[in-house]
Amino acid sequence: MSVELAVGLAVLWPLAGAALVAAARRSPNLREAASLVTAVSLFTVVAGVILPAVLVGGRPRLELVEVLPGLGLAFEVEPLGMLFALVASGLWIVTTIYSIGYMRGHHEENQTRFYICFALAIAGAMGVAFAANVFTLFVFYEAITLTTYPLVTHHGTEAAKRAGRLYLGILMGTSIAFLLLALVWTWLAAGTTEFRPGGILAGRVGGWHLVVLLALYAFGTGKAALMPFHRWLPAAMVAPTPVSALLHAVAVVKAGVFTVLKVIVYVFGIDLLAATDASRWLTWVAAFTIIAASVVALGKDNLKARLAYSTVSQLGYIVLGGALATSAGVLGSGMHIAMHAMGKITLFFCAGAIMVAAHKTEISEMDGLGRRMPFTFGAFLLGSLSVIGLPPMGGSWSKWYLMLATAEAGQLAMMAVLMASSLLAIGYLMPVVARAFFVPPPAGDGHGHNPGEGIHEAPFLCVLPPVLTAIGCLVLFVLADDIYRLLMGVVAP
Amino acid sequence: MSGGSAAGLSTHLPALQIAVPLLSAALCMVLRRSRAAWVLAMAVAWSSFASACVILATVRRHGVISYAEGGWAPPLGIELRVDLLNALVLLVVTAICAIVLTASPRSLDQEVWPEHHSKIYSLYLLCMTGLAGMTVTGDAFNVFVFLEIASISSYALISQGTTRRALTSAIQYLVMGTIGGTFILLGIGMIYMVTGTLNMADMAARLAAVGPNRTVLVGLALIGVGTAIKLALFPLHIWLPNAYTYAPAIVTAFIAATGTKVAYYVLVRFTFSIFGAPLAFDELRLDAVLMPLAVAAMFAGSTVAIFQRDIKRMLAYSSVAQIGYMVLGLSFVSVTGLTGGLVHLFNHAVMKSCLFLVMAAVLLRTGSVRIEAMAGLGRRMPWTMAAFVVAGLSMIGVPLTVGFVSKWYLVLAALEAGLWPVAVLILLSSLLAILYIWRVVEVAYFEEPAADAPEVVEAPISLLGPIWVLAGATLVFGVFTSLSAGTAAAAARQLLGVGP
Numbered sequence: 001m002s003v004e005l006a007v008g009l010a011v012l013w014p015l016a017g018a019a020l021v022a023a024a025r026r027s028p029n030l031r032e033a034a035s036l037v038t039a040v041s042l043f044t045v046v047a048g049v050i051l052p053a054v055l056v057g058g059r060p061r062l063e064l065v066e067v068l069p070g071l072g073l074a075f076e077v078e079p080l081g082m083l084f085a086l087v088a089s090g091l092w093i094v095t096t097i098y099s100i101g102y103m104r105g106h107h108e109e110n111q112t113r114f115y116i117c118f119a120l121a122i123a124g125a126m127g128v129a130f131a132a133n134v135f136t137l138f139v140f141y142e143a144i145t146l147t148t149y150p151l152v153t154h155h156g157t158e159a160a161k162r163a164g165r166l167y168l169g170i171l172m173g174t175s176i177a178f179l180l181l182a183l184v185w186t187w188l189a190a191g192t193t194e195f196r197p198g199g200i201l202a203g204r205v206g207g208w209h210l211v212v213l214l215a216l217y218a219f220g221t222g223k224a225a226l227m228p229f230h231r232w233l234p235a236a237m238v239a240p241t242p243v244s245a246l247l248h249a250v251a252v253v254k255a256g257v258f259t260v261l262k263v264i265v266y267v268f269g270i271d272l273l274a275a276t277d278a279s280r281w282l283t284w285v286a287a288f289t290i291i292a293a294s295v296v297a298l299g300k301d302n303l304k305a306r307l308a309y310s311t312v313s314q315l316g317y318i319v320l321g322g323a324l325a326t327s328a329g330v331l332g333s334g335m336h337i338a339m340h341a342m343g344k345i346t347l348f349f350c351a352g353a354i355m356v357a358a359h360k361t362e363i364s365e366m367d368g369l370g371r372r373m374p375f376t377f378g379a380f381l382l383g384s385l386s387v388i389g390l391p392p393m394g395g396s397w398s399k400w401y402l403m404l405a406t407a408e409a410g411q412l413a414m415m416a417v418l419m420a421s422s423l424l425a426i427g428y429l430m431p432v433v434a435r436a437f438f439v440p441p442p443a444g445d446g447h448g449h450n451p452g453e454g455i456h457e458a459p460f461l462c463v464l465p466p467v468l469t470a471i472g473c474l475v476l477f478v479l480a481d482d483i484y485r486l487l488m489g490v491v492a493p
Numbered sequence: 494m495s496g497g498s499a500a501g502l503s504t505h506l507p508a509l510q511i512a513v514p515l516l517s518a519a520l521c522m523v524l525r526r527s528r529a530a531w532v533l534a535m536a537v538a539w540s541s542f543a544s545a546c547v548i549l550a551t552v553r554r555h556g557v558i559s560y561a562e563g564g565w566a567p568p569l570g571i572e573l574r575v576d577l578l579n580a581l582v583l584l585v586v587t588a589i590c591a592i593v594l595t596a597s598p599r600s601l602d603q604e605v606w607p608e609h610h611s612k613i614y615s616l617y618l619l620c621m622t623g624l625a626g627m628t629v630t631g632d633a634f635n636v637f638v639f640l641e642i643a644s645i646s647s648y649a650l651i652s653q654g655t656t657r658r659a660l661t662s663a664i665q666y667l668v669m670g671t672i673g674g675t676f677i678l679l680g681i682g683m684i685y686m687v688t689g690t691l692n693m694a695d696m697a698a699r700l701a702a703v704g705p706n707r708t709v710l711v712g713l714a715l716i717g718v719g720t721a722i723k724l725a726l727f728p729l730h731i732w733l734p735n736a737y738t739y740a741p742a743i744v745t746a747f748i749a750a751t752g753t754k755v756a757y758y759v760l761v762r763f764t765f766s767i768f769g770a771p772l773a774f775d776e777l778r779l780d781a782v783l784m785p786l787a788v789a790a791m792f793a794g795s796t797v798a799i800f801q802r803d804i805k806r807m808l809a810y811s812s813v814a815q816i817g818y819m820v821l822g823l824s825f826v827s828v829t830g831l832t833g834g835l836v837h838l839f840n841h842a843v844m845k846s847c848l849f850l851v852m853a854a855v856l857l858r859t860g861s862v863r864i865e866a867m868a869g870l871g872r873r874m875p876w877t878m879a880a881f882v883v884a885g886l887s888m889i890g891v892p893l894t895v896g897f898v899s900k901w902y903l904v905l906a907a908l909e910a911g912l913w914p915v916a917v918l919i920l921l922s923s924l925l926a927i928l929y930i931w932r933v934v935e936v937a938y939f940e941e942p943a944a945d946a947p948e949v950v951e952a953p954i955s956l957l958g959p960i961w962v963l964a965g966a967t968l969v970f971g972v973f974t975s976l977s978a979g980t981a982a983a984a985a986r987q988l989l990g991v992g993p
Contacts, residue, residue: 067893068901068974139892146891153939161939165931172927176890177920184904184916 003060006049007075007130010085013042014123018116025112032100035115039093042122046089054082055486061132071187073139076132078195079489080265080334084258085129087341088251092122094465095246098349101461102242105356113150114240118247120147125251128258134183134193134267137259138175141223144255145171151243152236163235170232171222178220182213186267195262199269210268210278217263218282223256224319225312227289234308241352244304249311249344254337257318261333264322265490273325274409282323287417290316294424301362303351306428307344310387313421314340320417321402324409327491332401334487335480339386339394342472346383347429349466350376357458363432368441370433372455375463377436379470384429386473389422394476397484506544506551507560507573507629510583511622511639513537518618527610531598534614538591538621545587549580549980559631567631568692574631577984578766581835582758583628585842589750590621593846596959597743600853604655604741613653617747620646624755633681633767634691636759640677640723643755644670647748651740662735669722669732676719677759683712684767697767705776709768713777716763723756726783726820727790730813737809742853742862745805749812750846754838757819761834764823765988774826783824788918790817795925799932805852805862807929808845811888814922815841818903821919825906828985833902835981836974840887840895843970847884847963851877854952854960864936866946871938873949876957878937880964885930887967890923894971898978 017038024030053060054077066072077085099118103111124147127140145168153164187193190200205213222229236248264273273279290313297309314336321333353376354360358369370377386393399418406415457463476483517537521530552558552575560573575583594617601610623643627636648670652663685691687708688699700709718729725733733753737745764773773779794814801807819841822834852862854877859866871878887894900923907916942949951957970977 065972067972068898068978071901073972135892142891146886156939161935165935168931169927172889173924176923176927177917180890180900181904181916181920184901184908188905188908 003050003053003058004062006045007060007062007077010042010045010050011075011123011126011130013045014038014119014126018119021112021115021119028111031112031115035096035119038119039096043089043093046085050077051082051086054079057489070192071135073136074132075130075136077130079486080258080262081129083334083338083483083486084254085126087254087338088122088125088129091246091250091341091345094468095242097461098245098465099242101459102352102356103240105459105462108240110154114154117147117150121247121251125255128255133195134186134263138179138183141255141259142175144252148247148252151247152239154240155238160238163238166235167232170229174220174222174229178216182216182220185213195266197266199267199272201268202272210276211281214268214278214282218260218319221256221259223252224260225253225256225315226285226319227292230289230293230312233312234305237304237308241348241355245345245348245352248308249348250341253311253315254341257315258337260319261322261330265330270325270327270330279323279325283320283411283414286316286320286323287414289313290320290417290421294421294428297428298424301364303361303363303432306363307347307351310425310428311344314344314387317402320414321405324405324411324414326405326408328401328408329405330491331484331487332398332405334490335401335483336398338483339398339476342469342476343383343386343395346379346466346469346473347387349469350380350383353458353462353466356462358455363435366432367435367439369455370436373457375457375467377433379466381433382470382473384433388425388429392477393473394480396477397480504558504560506548507558507575508562509544510541510625510629514541514618514622514625518615518622521611521615521618525611527607530611530614534594534618537618538587538594541625542587542591545584548575549584552577552580568690568695571635572631572692573629574694575629577980577987578761579628579758581839581980581984582754583625585754585839586624586628586751589842589846590747592959592962593743593747593850596850596853596956599953599955600743600857601741603857605653609653613650616646616650620650624751627755628758631693632691633684633693633696637674637678637681640674643752644674647752650744651736653744654739654741656739659739662739666732666736673719673722676715676722680712680715680719683708683715693767697769700768705772710777713768713773717779720756720760724753724760725813725816727786727793727813727817733813734806734809737812738803738806742849742856746846746849746853749849750842753812753816754842757838761823761988770826770989780824780826783820787817787821787824788915790814791918791922795922795929798929799925802864803862804864804867804933808848808852811929812845815845818899822903822906825910827906827909828982828989828991829902829909830906831985831988832978832982833899833906835984836902836978837899839977839981840899840970843895843963843966844884844887847880847960847967850956850960850963851881854956857956858949858952859947864933865943867933867937868940869942870949874951877952877960880960882934883964884967885934887971888930889926893968895967897971898974
């Protein structure tokens with residue numbers, strides 16, 4: 001199979017999977033099998049065919065159609081997109097397994113629609129990852145918003161409808177009002193929207209125009225959840241947990257920060273930003289988001305809400321790394337896309353497992369649960385350590401490079417922000433584990449009824465995925481060097 | 494020889510665009526039987542569409558088609574003259590006519606007494622005659638004549654609505670439309686005073702020689718106001734919401750997608766081809782009037798749309814906003830801007846007729862087009878509502894739909910002209926479209942129908958087919974734009990005298 005063909009296939013494959021799921025809607029087992037087969041085969045194509053080509057320096061390119069003169073749909077794989085595609089497609093497999101356990105264990109309705117939209121959203125993520133120009137990226141970015149909307153509103157309740165409104169309103173509103181404007185502006189200024197090493201804007205846009213254009217991109221990408229456009233993410237937590245796990249910790253939000261990072265590297269060019277200092281303000285916005293979201297997370301008792309704010313904060317890291325405009329920053333940010341994905345998906349998987357097994361959503365109700373659900377909370381502990389950034393977890397590497405970048409850029413304040421954020425992360429994640437393992441379960445109500453009784457681990461398919469991804473966090477610590485070498489292609493082409 | 498005869502045949506096609514529907518309209522009256530009249534109208538509409546395709550292809554290959562009516566050479570005789578601009582408009586008008594007509598029988602059965610059906614089809618063809626005539630003619634006075642044919646038949650069509658409000662709406666439109674027509678006639682008269690000719694090309698040449706004088710400028714201003722009324726440019730739009738709301742659903746789908754489009758064509762033709770951009774925009778500063786009104790239309794139309802509970806009315810106000818986009822494109826007086834205006838003419842015709850046909854389907858099944866009636870339709874009429882979502886996304890301007898193509902050109906034109914606040918306003922007004930479209934989507938997909946709501950099934954294939962042809966077109970022409978944007982750009986270059 002030619003690599004170019006594989007790139008096109010990787011975007012189309014999940015669509016075919018969605019069709020398969022729709023065809024198999026009468027038989028749940030067949031339907032889930034179709035999902036799983038699609039996910040595994042997608043990952044095989046991405047990791048087995050495209051990755052080797054990119055590792056040796058190839059940039060497989062596929063032109064699809066020219067929509068307007070000079071403005072075409074095209075794919076081109078470069079290391080950042082490669083990494084994002086690997087993360088999204090790889091974690092899709094685990095999430096599919098998890099979805100089977102969760103959706104059945106939780107007796108959710110409309111499961112066919114769920115699996116179809118899920119596959120469509122992954123197709124959108126693949127398109128974003130492989131986009132060769134800003135226009136293509138914009139197309140798939142919007143596709144992700146639209147295909148995940150039915151997932152956010154899955155339950156059809158009043159709360160889900162409200163959350164959907166916020167979701168669509170912020171994501172589509174910012175993308176049409178700001179991102180589209182930035183896209184047209186870029187096209188007008190540079191005559192192209194292609195992603196090129198070193199950027200396309202040098203010598204074409206200058207002065208405060210650069211700052212405004214960067215702001216349009218940064219805030220136009222609502223999925224990056226930069227404050228004040230972050231509210232959609234906590235709202236989206238009404239969705240079933242697999243959605244929160246894969247989409248709102250990995251595919252959707254990473255598509256957002258990936259967009260920001262890619263635009264910084266391939267449209268502006270870090271040299272241009274470093275020379276003009278046009279992105280300095282963005283480091284402060286990112287820093288504010290990191291700290292403020294962490295503080296909000298501290299106060300949330302609902303586990304998923306706490307994790308959502310933690311995600312907002314961690315996304316800030318990636319934007320910060322890009323905004324520092326140094327090669328270490330880009331490396332650290334790229335790496336953090338993978339590291340945070342693995343860590344955060346573990347935490348969401350655990351939150352869902354707790355919900356299925358113990359029907360508990362509030363952290364204050366989880367006293368003593370650790371002894372009854374040791375695997376779930378063990379995985380939660382490992383995931384937490386990775387998100388906090390402690391060795392021997394993958395998360396420590398990305399944080400290391402980001403720290404290095406702050407030093408390289410001479411922004412020591414930002415280093416302080418990163419350290420403070422790690423402390424805050426300890427503050428909002430560790431109590432969950434501590435309560436579960438060390439606080440005794442609440443005593444019975446004196447009528448011989450023990451509230452903790454009868455709670456045990458969630459179904460096997462709900463527990464296996466978080467355990468796998470928790471181990472993944474450990475593995476990533478070892479694999480960091482490979483990711484580093486892959487990403488070196490971005491900063492030293 | 495064969496090439497010569499093919500070209501020879503296609504030079505007659507513009508005349509047939511007028512003659513065939515006109516004669517068939519009379520025939521429809523004679524036929525009296527509802528279905529027989531429909532079959533005849535269908536044959537006429539689809540062959541008109543086919544001939545419009547041939548005309549466009551010919552114009553693209555061989556340039557302007559000129560046809561001397563009755564063999565009298567212009568400028569003395571009446572000329573039919575088709576270039577890229579009106580070939581494109583003709584294609585849009587005939588395509589929508591044919592598609593909407595295909596969808597009409599079931600919807601008309603419900604809304605109009607069977608004995609009136611043959612009259613409706615007759616009026617429909619008459620209206621088509623007028624619209625096609627306005628589009629292909631190269632004679633300024635003929636524009637007025639055909640305008641009146643189209644207008645009078647559309648007043649009659651609107652008055653066929655089920656409620657008595659249809660009558661008052663038709664009267665309102667009649668009064669406004671007649672005022673508009675009169676303005677246009679006065680304007681044409683003034684130019685005739687100065688130039689002594691009614692042939693458009695001849696007029697243009699003589700006007701250029703005369704240069705700006707007060708009579709010419711007043712003539713232009715009168716034509717501008719007249720077409721603005723027919724076009725329903727804010728704040729002269731007041732006839733439009735009522736007319737669209739109370740007309741039979743099919744009539745709305747037809748008129749909404751064609752009537753205002755042809756009025757836009759007339760405005761473009763007069764300002765760019767006859768008066769010329771320097772006179773219209775440097776001397777009279779028409780752009781300084783049109784741009785603020787266009788922006789006001791975008792916001793006023795969309796804002797009012799958000800609060801409508803009658804969805805047909807909501808879409809009507811949305812049309813007011815969309816007309817704003819078209820006029821805005823024109824007011825940039827640049828190739829990109831005019832391309833945006835013309836491509837939006839094409840695109841809006843496609844998506845709005847799709848939305849109005851969806852309303853016809855909803856009305857057929859639920860008996861109402863109020864927002865309450867939409868509850869639960871996402872499940873009960875899945876294909877119909879899916880088409881609504883597709884066309885709705887296009888109204889918002891989501892990429893890979895036609896709405897995005899329009900928006901792209903308009904924003905680009907604004908930035909090219911250095912008018913970045915206008916670019917921001919275009920995008921902000923798109924956000925209003927999210928609000929009014931998603932209101933309907935939410936009710937259709939999340940709300941349970943009322944307990945006493947009638948049992949509802951999917952729309953019949955006779956409606957669903959045309960709906961999905963149009964919904965498919967919003968997607969296809971959102972990706973493959975050489976027909977719509979390509980022709981529009983070439984026409985815009987022609988109008989502004991810029992080389993290709």
